[in-house]
Amino acid sequence: MYYYSTNDHSLKVGFEEATIQGQAPGKGLYFPCFIPSLPPDFIKDLNSYAKEEIALRVIQPYVSNDIPAVELERIVAETVAFDFPLVPVTGDIASLELFHGPTLAFKDVGARFMSRCLRYFLRHENKKVTVLVATSGDTGGAVADGFCDVEGVDVIILYPSGKVSAIQELQLTTLGNNISALEVEGSFDDCQQMVKAAFGDKELAEKLFLTSANSINVARWLPQQFYYFFGYMQWAEKQPPVISVPSGNFGNICAGLLAHRSGLPVQKFIAACNANDVMPRYLNTGHYAPKETVPTLSNAMDVGDPSNFNRILELFNHQFHSIKEMISGFTISDAEVKRTIERVYQKHKYLPDPHGAVAYLALERYLQSNAGQKGFFLETAHPIKFNDTVEEIIGETVALPFSIQQLLSKEKKSIKLKPGDARLKEYLMER
């Protein structure tokens, strides 16, 4: 498989190079030259396969010969080594729980796959690799966990001070060793901007071997297709599901769209957004108008200018009407999130986290105006990650999973940084 850059279609690299580079030169995104088709029989008999087999089938064409079959088999098995249950919530709505991994969020899948691919690609490398990543909440923890103690790799995480939950912060500031956390006194977009600038800096490129672990990296983006297949595997209805995806940078939904293009039956995708609703507005108007990030209760989706938007355009050949046909957009306010968490918990005995609640309500609204359809939403994080918010809403405490109990006794270690490209460069040059 070759990948071209969304900025320059004549530039083509293999999976290994795309993974090591992360971002294409000139701030482009790597995009697969073709989208593989899975045989209809395979899709029809999906639930007769093990999840490891499905994942391998899905990812193999994207990796080609860049990783030998035995290695890839191992990487895939380690990537999906936890449960992905589809849990019924109402008669029409189910929750695909993606929070059973080590950091309790769906980003574990992409981070585990990418860290293992990178480890394989760098097996003969003498120069240390620095993974630079900006996080609005969950990426940092998943990447830190995926790379913790990986030899030859340093991880530097930038996160917006005071804008991630207490547990998220502990997950990215307590690992130590090869993981460093930079606490930026600004927004997620500031963090993302600083990372982008560092990648474009010639002086830094000479000193360090920099790579990214954001969802722009194909090795994080592509494996997110797996659980769409796992969800469908457990889908008992005749009609294909409507799938609602709580979206921020749009990597997750874009992976779902890719899975659909490869043959996965899906009725409709729902781009479920909080107040940072550039996509729903685009779907209404045909104009892409990024704006300043607004802080919300679903902070991992607080993105004003989603970096995977161009991949969605690419996937649909820049045809607005095709995008509109496949994706419906919804904007859900914080007040609605609170009411939804309370109502779903009281009425259906299911506790969504604030991100899942955005997707739940968007799906419910869609189904109300599309009678006879059913669907599932992606529950992207465990509610305990947002226990302050959730406990206040339901007036009860949420039981702590064991992994979190251990975390609470650890000490936070971060370095404070003012926003601005020069500050990050200074920090990196001095390391």
Ligand SMILES: *Cc1c(COP(=O)(O)O)cnc(C)c1O
């Ligand atoms: C990252 C994240 C999202 C948004 O996913 P994107 O791929 O950036 O659209 C949604 N929910 C949670 C819990 C997240 O951590």
